[in-house]
Amino acid sequence: MGRQSCCYKQKLRKGLWSPEEDEKLLRHITKYGHGCWSSIPKQAGLQRCGKSCRLRWINYLRPDLKRGTFSQEEENLIIELHAVLGNRWSQIAARLPGRTDNEIKNLWNSCLKKKLKQKGIDPVTHKPLSEVENGEGNGSNKPSLVGHHPIHQYTSPPPPPPKLSSNWFNPEFSPPMTASYGPLYYGTTTGGSANNTTWGLVQTQTEEEEEEEEEEETKWTELLNSPLLMAAALQNQTPQSYYNIEIKSEPCYLTNSSSSSSSNDMWWPQTQQQQLPLQHEPLQNPDICGKDMQTLTAAAFGHI
DNA sequence: AAACCATGCAACCGCCAGTAG
DNA sequence: CCTACTGGCGGTTGCATGGTT
Numbered sequence: 624m625g626r627q628s629c630c631y632k633q634k635l636r637k638g639l640w641s642p643e644e645d646e647k648l649l650r651h652i653t654k655y656g657h658g659c660w661s662s663i664p665k666q667a668g669l670q671r672c673g674k675s676c677r678l679r680w681i682n683y684l685r686p687d688l689k690r691g692t693f694s695q696e697e698e699n700l701i702i703e704l705h706a707v708l709g710n711r712w713s714q715i716a717a718r719l720p721g722r723t724d725n726e727i728k729n730l731w732n733s734c735l736k737k738k739l740k741q742k743g744i745d746p747v748t749h750k751p752l753s754e755v756e757n758g759e760g761n762g763s764n765k766p767s768l769v770g771h772h773p774i775h776q777y778t779s780p781p782p783p784p785p786k787l788s789s790n791w792f793n794p795e796f797s798p799p800m801t802a803s804y805g806p807l808y809y810g811t812t813t814g815g816s817a818n819n820t821t822w823g824l825v826q827t828q829t830e831e832e833e834e835e836e837e838e839e840e841t842k843w844t845e846l847l848n849s850p851l852l853m854a855a856a857l858q859n860q861t862p863q864s865y866y867n868i869e870i871k872s873e874p875c876y877l878t879n880s881s882s883s884s885s886s887n888d889m890w891w892p893q894t895q896q897q898q899l900p901l902q903h904e905p906l907q908n909p910d911i912c913g914k915d916m917q918t919l920t921a922a923a924f925g926h927i
Numbered sequence: 928a929a930a931c932c933a934t935g936c937a938a939c940c941g942c943c944a945g946t947a948g
Numbered sequence: 949c950c951t952a953c954t955g956g957c958g959g960t961t962g963c964a965t966g967g968t969t
Contacts, residue, residue: 639937639963661954677955678938713957728958729936932968939961947953 636670640679644669648676649684682723689721693730701727702735706749 636644651667657680660673669676693701697719704715712724712731719727736746743752 637939659954674955675938681956682937710958724957725937732959733935930969932966934966935964937961937963940959941957942959943955943957945954945956948951 635664635672635675637675640683644671645679645684648679652680652684682725687721688723693722697722698730698735701731702739702749705731705735705746 640648647667647669648663651663655666657663657677660677663669663673663676664671667676671679700719701715704718708714710728712728716722716724716727731746739746739749740752744750745752745754
């Protein structure tokens with residue numbers, strides 16, 4: 624017998640949230656902030672555990688959430704960040720405004736993994752599958768740095784997400800493939816065809832290079848803490864052609880909840896859309912979307 | 928039309944680290 | 949120092965939906 628969950632012990636409700644529950648939680652947090660999650664259910668009159676409330680708020684009710692499909696730039700960024708951070712979904716999410724770790728995790732498991740495999744890339748190591756398969760069992764294959772690079776110890780508060788240049792997502796734009804910044808590198812061999820493109824994680828971890836590693840660590844910390852550096856690095860090093868995954872860009876949607884605070888205008892997330900349709904305002908420019916997200920975030924959390 | 932399958936997503940579970948008492 | 953509590957995270961599950969046979 625495994626141990627029972629907190630919800631079981633307290634005979635609390637589980638499963639999908641009803642619109643009434645959502646409204647109670649939303650109203651309570653909007654008014655008082657969340658403070659101590661464990662006391663929220665009682666204060667808000669909910670038969671839920673604090674953990675469940677927290678999850679619901681973070682993944683669904685937060686006003687700064689961006690609903691809708693992921694844009695191609697977001698997917699590319701997730702792939703890039705996953706190559707560096709591994710399955711650290713919360714850290715990846717911190718660099719995608721309006722997206723939750725759960726959402727990103729789901730996207731990765733259901734979609735991006737497959738797309739990478741279709742492209743012949745191992746979604747775990749981010750190396751070409753052929754290389755990974757060949758490397759199995761022979762000692763010559765150096766271990767991936769994913770999950771081992773000092774960047775994974777990065778724990779300081781995340782910077783605002785990098786504002787990527789429009790060039791970066793322009794299919795016509797070919798970033799310099801030989802650029803190298805940190806442990807990730809992408810390069811082309813002299814063969815010319817896409818199949819000759821090589822990329823992977825530079826193995827910087829040798830005994831002789833420990834000093835360099837320290838430098839690298841500093842560099843990466845700086846990189847991740849600086850949106851501008853991050854954007855520049857991504858623009859210079861990311862193999863857009865390698866991750867040339869067919870994803871249709873969707874317009875960025877924002878709810879108009881920020882401009883309407885009355886309960887009549889209360890927006891309802893996805894599961895309630897049938898009953899209370901969202902009034903979506905399509906944004907044509909991702910930059911505008913990003914700015915609005917920041918404004919929304921500031922407005923939503925500034926006083927909490 | 929029904930059964931089956933694949934997919935996407937919301938929510939739960941269990942573990943861990945930090946912290947207050 | 950120990951213990952209990954809490955928040956946070958990543959992995960996993962289960963359900964709803966849509967597509968296919």
